[in-house]
Amino acid sequence: MLVLREGDIVDKKTRSRMMSAIRGKNTRIELLVRRYLFKQGFRFRIHDPKLPGKPDIVLPRYKTVIQIHGCFWHAHDCSLFKMPSSNIQSWENKFEKNKANDRKSHLMLSNSGWRILTVWECALRSTNRFMNENEILTEIAKFITSEINTEMISETGMQTNINHYPQPVYPS
Numbered sequence: 161m162l163v164l165r166e167g168d169i170v171d172k173k174t175r176s177r178m179m180s181a182i183r184g185k186n187t188r189i190e191l192l193v194r195r196y197l198f199k200q201g202f203r204f205r206i207h208d209p210k211l212p213g214k215p216d217i218v219l220p221r222y223k224t225v226i227q228i229h230g231c232f233w234h235a236h237d238c239s240l241f242k243m244p245s246s247n248i249q250s251w252e253n254k255f256e257k258n259k260a261n262d263r264k265s266h267l268m269l270s271n272s273g274w275r276i277l278t279v280w281e282c283a284l285r286s287t288n289r290f291m292n293e294n295e296i297l298t299e300i301a302k303f304i305t306s307e308i309n310t311e312m313i314s315e316t317g318m319q320t321n322i323n324h325y326p327q328p329v330y331p332s
């Protein structure tokens with residue numbers, strides 16, 4: 161007799177994709193950026209556990225890391241972020257923790273001489289983004305071979321060499 165359990169409704173591939181999205185690793189935009197960089201001839205490690213915060217993409221040859229942040233999990237102040245309507249306090253604690261981790265790894269990486277590019281999900285997914293997908297990908301490749309220390313790309317534009325992790329403010 162065939163018994164269906166709730167867990168069987170989605171197939172293995174779908175479930176693994178869902179779990180990736182939940183953990184924020186190997187997301188669609190991460191794969192997009194990785195595929196592009198690989199095609200451009202860049203070689204890199206991913207989620208390197210030896211570096212603070214296990215950066216999403218590590219290019220040792222350029223002493224460069226690329227962090228690809230999901231706007232929800234990192235509570236980005238942008239058009240993709242929506243504060244959940246219930247359990248607000250526990251979500252705020254979670255976001256606060258994620259942001260504190262981001263700040264900490266950013267500081268540790270830059271103190272040990274790594275150049276850091278932060279790409280927010282909205283830069284590639286928002287309908288209001290300031291550049292199209294190809295232009296953003298080109299900017300990412302440009303950063304790698306540039307001499308800029310830190311850069312952040314979001315839906316509204318690019319900022320270089322600034323304090324990327326000020327204390328967060330949540331809309332009330």
Ligand SMILES: [Zn+2]
Pocket residue numbers: 231236237238239240241280281282283314315
């Ligand atoms: Zn965003």
